[in-house]
Structures are given as structure tokens and as C-alpha cells.
Amino acid sequence: MKKTIGIDMDGVLADTEALWLTWYERDYGVKFDKSIFTGVREADAFPDKSAVLKYVFTPGFFRNLPVMEGAVAAVKQLSEDFEIYIVSAAMEFPLSLFEKREWLAEHFPFIDWRNIIFCGDKSIIATDYLIDDHCKNLDYCKGMPIMFSAGHNASFNHHTRVNNWKEVLDLMEDQKTYSEALSVK
Amino acid sequence: MKKTIGIDMDGVLADTEALWLTWYERDYGVKFDKSIFTGVREADAFPDKSAVLKYVFTPGFFRNLPVMEGAVAAVKQLSEDFEIYIVSAAMEFPLSLFEKREWLAEHFPFIDWRNIIFCGDKSIIATDYLIDDHCKNLDYCKGMPIMFSAGHNASFNHHTRVNNWKEVLDLMEDQKTYSEALSVK
Numbered sequence: 001m002k003k004t005i006g007i008d009m010d011g012v013l014a015d016t017e018a019l020w021l022t023w024y025e026r027d028y029g030v031k032f033d034k035s036i037f038t039g040v041r042e043a044d045a046f047p048d049k050s051a052v053l054k055y056v057f058t059p060g061f062f063r064n065l066p067v068m069e070g071a072v073a074a075v076k077q078l079s080e081d082f083e084i085y086i087v088s089a090a091m092e093f094p095l096s097l098f099e100k101r102e103w104l105a106e107h108f109p110f111i112d113w114r115n116i117i118f119c120g121d122k123s124i125i126a127t128d129y130l131i132d133d134h135c136k137n138l139d140y141c142k143g144m145p146i147m148f149s150a151g152h153n154a155s156f157n158h159h160t161r162v163n164n165w166k167e168v169l170d171l172m173e174d175q176k177t178y179s180e181a182l183s184v185k
Numbered sequence: 186m187k188k189t190i191g192i193d194m195d196g197v198l199a200d201t202e203a204l205w206l207t208w209y210e211r212d213y214g215v216k217f218d219k220s221i222f223t224g225v226r227e228a229d230a231f232p233d234k235s236a237v238l239k240y241v242f243t244p245g246f247f248r249n250l251p252v253m254e255g256a257v258a259a260v261k262q263l264s265e266d267f268e269i270y271i272v273s274a275a276m277e278f279p280l281s282l283f284e285k286r287e288w289l290a291e292h293f294p295f296i297d298w299r300n301i302i303f304c305g306d307k308s309i310i311a312t313d314y315l316i317d318d319h320c321k322n323l324d325y326c327k328g329m330p331i332m333f334s335a336g337h338n339a340s341f342n343h344h345t346r347v348n349n350w351k352e353v354l355d356l357m358e359d360q361k362t363y364s365e366a367l368s369v370k
Contacts, residue, residue: 119304121300124191
């Protein structure tokens with residue numbers, strides 16, 4: 001049986017920082033880059049601290065997120081060796097539920113509906129691995145936590161870190177080799 | 186730490202059979218009772234076998250389901266001793282996502298968003314108990330499976346069965362007593 005990987009959406013498959021920057025420039029006429037997210041909570045990054053929260057409650061935000069670079073090809077490749085589950089804390093934003101489902105259908109059509117989970121607390125999700133950008137999820141997950149780099153998690157180093165999808169593939173290749181070695185013994 | 190119970194929605198918290206009967210009578214002018222669901226797949230119960238599938242894809246179906254008798258008081262009582270998670274395979278019906286979230290907010294407002302899970306396959310949900318009406322979920326769950334009676338599961342007897350919410354409370358009271366006895370030893 002394939003090992004299972006839970007993969008978060010916002011900040012991992014979907015580039016939330018990128019859309020916040022685009023919308024902030026559109027609405028406030030000020031252009032920032034991703035460095036403003038480094039080491040702060042997402043909601044505190046912009047001068048107007050109400051912007052991020054306003055955007056995540058704006059219809060269309062989750063539907064229009066750009067895909068994180070390399071995510072589609074990487075997830076497709078991983079799904080050959082692992083059972084992939086998309087695990088998003090979508091329940092916090094009820095309007096996002098349908099948008100997230102449509103976003104996945106557009107960008108990740110090869111993910112079956114049986115493998116999508118919209119939840120709140122991820123502590124009861126029992127995948128062998130969890131790729132996520134938030135400590136609140138990684139700290140309590142049942143499998144091996146893998147921290148996907150985002151500005152807000154820059155100062156936390158108690159989990160295995162990956163900086164991009166290329167590094168996810170390298171890490172999971174090592175895990176696969178290790179699993180195979182174990183099963184041969 | 187409290188033990189966790191995963192609770193299914195359709196056929197457990199929400200009385201799907203009741204609404205199918207009401208809508209079928211409205212549309213076809215024929216009144217049936219719940220006995221027509223006994224021992225058959227839900228979709229095969231009515232003379233027009235397309236009706237059930239048509240209804241679950243009709244906007245408003247999941248929003249207007251009646252609450253299963255005794256469910257609200259029972260879940261409220263259980264939440265004193267257990268951590269309750271609502272676990273629904275809502276992903277099969279994308280239109281249902283928002284309706285189910287609203288339905289829960291109306292009828293079970295004491296359930297926090299962190300404790301709601303809309304998924305597909307429930308095999309990666311790691312609650313200590315799962316109350317569900319479908320073998321496809323109970324057969325693969327990680328905790329103790331508890332089968333909530335429904336017409337379609339009448340002939341399956343390989344899981345502990347409860348016929349109503351009163352019986353759920355009795356069963357969980359026994360489980361609580363047993364857990365306490367174990368922890369004293």
C-alpha cells in the first residue's frame with residue numbers, strides 16, 4: 001500500500017502571498033515584494049493591517065490564487081509513488097469551500113474528490129506525511145511534518161524544511177528510497 | 186485528553202430518507218414510508234431510480250434536511266465527555282459544501298469550525314470512534330466503528346449497531362465507564 005501525503009493548499013499549493021501583493025497594489029497603489037512577509041504574521045505584513053483579513057473574506061480570493069511554482073508537476077510526480085490527500089483548513093472561511101473545490105478541479109484535475117479534505121483542526125488527519133506552512137498544523141500532525149517555507153514561518157526551525165516544490169521532490173525521493181530499503185530487509 | 190468521536194452527517198445527523206420521501210411525494214404524487222429503503226441501495230428504493238441522485242444534486246437538498254430525531258441534544262451531551270468532529274463525505278457533491286456548512290451553523294451552532302471535516306474517503310480520519318451509516322466508511326476507519334441504522338445497511342451486521350441517538354448515548358456511556366475503569370487501574 002502506498003504511503004500517504006497530506007498537502008496543504010494556501011501557501012503550499014496556492015501562492016497566497018502573491019495575490020495579497022497584487023491586490024494590495026491594486027487597492028492601495030503601493031508595490032511590495034514577498035520580503036514584507038518575512039518573520040511576521042501574515043495579517044501584520046502590510047501597513048494596513050486589515051487588508052489580509054479583508055481579502056480572505058472577499059469572494060473570488062481563493063478562486064483566483066496563482067498556483068505555487070512547480071506544484072502541479074511535483075504533485076503529479078509524487079502521486080505515482082504516494083497516495084496524495086489535499087488537506088485544507090477551509091472551514092475557517094465558509095465562502096472559500098466551493099471556490100477551493102473549483103480551484104482544485106481546474107489546476108489539479110487528477111486529484112480525485114475522495115482525496116480532498118476541507119477541515120479545521122488537522123490533528124485528526126492521519127497521513128504518513130503532512131506538507132504545510134503552519135506550525136499550528138505541523139506541531140500536532142500524526143505523521144512526519146514537513147514545513148513548506150513561507151515568510152511567516154521563517155523563524156521556526158523545529159520541522160524539516162522545504163523551500164520549494166523541487167526540494168519536496170528531493171525529500172520524498174529520499175523517503176521513498178529509505179522505505180524501500182526498510183521493506184527489503 | 187478527551188477521546189474523539191467522528192460523526193457522519195447524511196443518514197446520522199440529517200434525515201436524508203425523510204426528505205427523499207417528502208420530495209418524491211411532491212414530485213410523483215406517491216407517498217411511501219421509510220420501509221422502502223430497507224435492504225436496498227438508497228438510489229434503488231423508489232420506482233423512479235433516477236430520483237435520489239437527482240435530489241442530491243438539487244440546490245437546497247442538503248440545506249433543508251430535517252435533523253435526525255434526538256441528534257442535537259445527544260451531540261450536545263456527548264460533547265461534555267468527548268471531542269466531537271463532524272465528518273461528512275461532502276466532497277462528492279460540490280454544491281453541498283456551503284449548504285452543509287450553513288446547515289451545521291443553524292442546527293449545531295455549538296460545533297466549532299475547527300471540528301468540521303468535509304472529505305471524500307474517510308480512511309485517513311483518525312478519531313477514536315466513528316458513527317456512520319455506510320460500511321464503505323466504517324470498514325476502513327481507524328477507531329471503533331459504530332453503525333447508525335439506515336434502511337440501506339439493514340443486512341450488514343459486522344459492526345456495533347445503534348438504532349437511534351438514545352442508543353448512541355447508552356453505548357457511549359458504557360465506553361466512558363470502561364475508559365474510566367481502565368485509567369483507574
